Amino acid sequence: MSRASTLAVDGGDPAVTIDDPERWKRPIEAETEIVTDLLEAGAISGSGSGFPLEFEAEFREYSGAEYCLTVDHGSTAIESAFYAVGVGPGDEVITPTVGYIGAYAGALHLGARPVFCEIDPKTLLPDPADIERRITDRTAAIAITHWNGRVCDMDAILDISDQHDIPIVEDAAHAHASEWKGEHIGSVGDIACFSLQGVSPHGKPIAAGEGGIVTTNVREYYERQLSYCHLHRSGVNDELTLEPYDGLDWEVLGLKYRAHPLALGIAKVGLENLDYRVERRLRYRDRLFERLEELPGVRPVWPYEESETDGLYGGLKVVLEPDELGRSPEVVVEALTAEGAPVRGPGFSYMEHRRTIFREGYDLWGRGRSPIDGEFCGLPAYEGYQEGDFPISEALDERVVTVASYIEPEEGFVEQVTRAFEKVAR
Template sequence: MTKLAMLGGTPAVPRDIRQVPWPIITEEDRKAVVTVLDGGQLVSNAENETAVRDLERRFAERTGVAHCVGVSNGTTALSLALAALGIGPGDEVIVPSLSFIASALAPLHQMAVPVFADVDPVTFNLDPADVERRITGRTRAILVVHLHGLPADMDALGDLARRHDLAILEDAAQAHGALYRGKPVGSLGDVAAFSLQVTKNLPTCGEGGLLTTDDPALAEKVRMGRQFGEVIESGRPRDYISYFLGWNSKLNPIQAAFAASQLDRFDDYARHRQDNVTRFLDRLRELPGIAVPGAPEHATHAWHILRFRFDPAALGLPEVAPTALRDALRRVLRAEGVPMSQYQLVPLPEQKVFTDRIGFGSGYPWAAAEGTAGPDERFPVARAIIDDSLTLQKRHLHPDSGPLLQRYADAFEKVWQHRDVLAAVAGRAS
C-alpha cells in the first residue's frame, strides 16, 4: 500500500502538473483587445458600434432570448434586474440558503428583504416545497440560483411563481451553457443574470456581467439603469437627464471583446469539460461514502464547481463526525495535490450582514417588513451540506484537464485505502 503524502509518501499528483491556467488566453483574445484599443470605442455608450453591443447580440442569440444587456459584473446584474422588476423597500425576495453572497445582497441593495429557503440535498438548489411555505403577501420574486452549474427545478418553481404572481430572476452566474429540458438557462424566467468574472466558465479579463430577457421593457429599464437612468440611443444626442434612480454599471468594451473572443471557443471547451469531468466522477462514484455531483436526464450540468458530500458511516467510520471527516479529507487530499476547499463556511442566513441586520441602518430594510423570519431560523439541509462537503474549483475548467483529473482520482483512491489514517486525523481534529 502506497504511503500517504502527509506521512512522507510521494503525492499522487506531481507538483509540476498542478498549476492549470484559467482562463486560457490566446492570440485571438489579445487581438480582440488590441482592436478595441486601436479603434477608440472605449465606453459602451460610444456613438458607433462597440464590442459591448456585439457581445450582447451574440449572447442573446445563443441563449435564445430577444435581449441581452452588458453590465459591470454579475452582482450589479442581479441588482439591476431586481430594480427593473420593480422590487423595492419592504418587498420580499426568496433566496436559497446556499449560494454565493451576491445572491442575497442584491435584494438588500434594493431595500428589499431576502427571505431564505432551504435547498435540495442532492442538487444543492432551491427546494420548491420550502420555497412555497415561505411565500407571504409581501413576496415579489424568487431568485433562483443554478448553483455550481446545475439548473434548478424550474418546473416546480415556475409553477409556484405563476400561482402566486411572482417574478423569477435566474442567477446563472455559474451556469453558462447549461440546459433545462432543452432550453438554455437565462431563458427560463423573467430575467437572468450572468457573471463574466475571470474564474467563470465564460470569462472576461477581470469583471463583467450580462442580463438576458425576452421582455423589451425590462431590457430598456436595465439599459437605463446601468447608466444613471438615462436614455442612451444611437443617433440621439445625450441629454444627461436621469429619468429614474440609476447607477454607473456599464461593461467596458475591452472586457466585452475578450469575453466575445472566449465565446468563440466556449462550446469546444464545454464538450471537453463534459468528457473530462464525467470520466473523473465515474471513478469516484465507485468509492464508498462519497456522493458525487450529477444531473437529471432533463438537464445538463455546466460543471463550474464540483461539490462532493462525504458519509462517515458509509465510509466505515461511523464514530467520526461529518465536520471532522470533512476537515481530515481536506488536509489529506491537499497533501496529495488535490486542491479541495470548503468554499462557503456558513449558510447565507448566518452571514453577519444578515444576522446583525445592519443593512442601511436602523434595521432597514427588515424594519419595513416586520414579521419576516428571524436570524435564529435554521436551514438544516444547507447546514448539513456545508458540514459534510468539499469542493473542487477552477482546475477542471481547462479543456485539457483530463489527465490531471485522473491523477485526482488516483489520489482519492489512495486516500480511501488509508481509512485508518483518516479516522486518526479526524479524531485529532474533533
C-alpha cells in the same frame, strides 16, 4: 505495505504527482487583437451602438433570449433585474442560504428583505418545496443561483412562479452555457444575470475582468432596465416604447452601469471558445465522477437529468458520508490533500444566514431605516437567524467538498486523482 499504498499523511507516496495539470491556454493573441482594434478606433466608451451593441446581439442569439443588455458587473446586472421585476421597499425576496450575497444584495439595497431557504440535498440547489413554504403576500421575487453551472429545477420553480405570480431572478453568473431541456439559461425563465468577472480559465465561464449581462424575454423588464441604468445609451429613446419609460429623456434615471467596450472585446473571444471549453470540462467531470461514485462514502453531485451544466467555474462538488468512511470529513480532506488531490473543504463557500448582518440585523441607511433592522415599510420586526434554522444546509456544510476541475488536464491526471480518493476511501 508499500509506500505507494500507504497514505501520504502516514508517510507514503502521494497519489497525485502532477502539480500543474491544466494544459489549456487562453487565446491571449485574439484578446489583444480585438482590444487593440477598439483602442485604435477610439471605441472605448458608450453603449447602444458599435461594438457593444454587436456583442449584445451575439450573446442574445447564443442564449436564445429576446432581449440582452450588458452592464459593468454581475452584481449590478442582478440589481437592475430586481428593479426590472418591481422589487422595492417593504418587499421580500426568497433566496437560498447556500448562496452568495451578490445574488440578493441588489434587492436589499432597493429596500427588500432577503428570506433564506433550504437546498435540495441531492443537487445542493434551492429546494422548490421550501421556497414555496416561505412565500408570503410580501414576496416580490424568487432569486435562484445556478451554482457552478448546475441548473436549478426550473420546471418546479417556474410552476411556483406561475401559481403565485412571482417573478424569478436567476443568478446565472456560473451558467453561461448551461441548459434546461435543451434551452440555454437566459431564455428559460423571466430574467437571467451573468457575470464576466475574472480571467480564463479560472474566472467565470466568459471572463473579461469585470462586466455583466442580463437577458429576458419580457419587453417590460428590458425597458425598465434601460431606464434604470443606461445613462446616455445611444438610441435609448427609440428603445423606450412603453409607458412611463417613453417619457424619459436620454439621461433616463441617471445611473450608468454600462459595460466597458474593452471588457466586451475580451468577452467576445471567451464566447467564441465557450462551447469547446465546456465540452472538455464536462468530459473531465464525467470521467472523474464515474470512478468516484464506485467508492464507499463518496457521493459526486450530478446536475438534474433535465439539465446540462457548463461546469467551468467553482469546481465540482462531492458529498462525503462519514459513517461509511469511518472518519470525519476534516480527516478525509486532510488525507486527500496529502495525496495531492485538488480538494478544499469541507464546507460551502457561503452560508448567508450565518452572516452577522442577518443574525443581528443591520441599520442599512441609519436612523432605524432598514429592511433587516426592526419594522420597515410594512415588514414585521426583523428577528434575525440562528444556528439550526436550516438543518439540511447546515448538515451538508459539514460534508461537502470541492474538487477542482480542468479543461485539458495532463494525461494521467484523472487516474491520479481517482487513485487518491481510492486510497483514502479504503
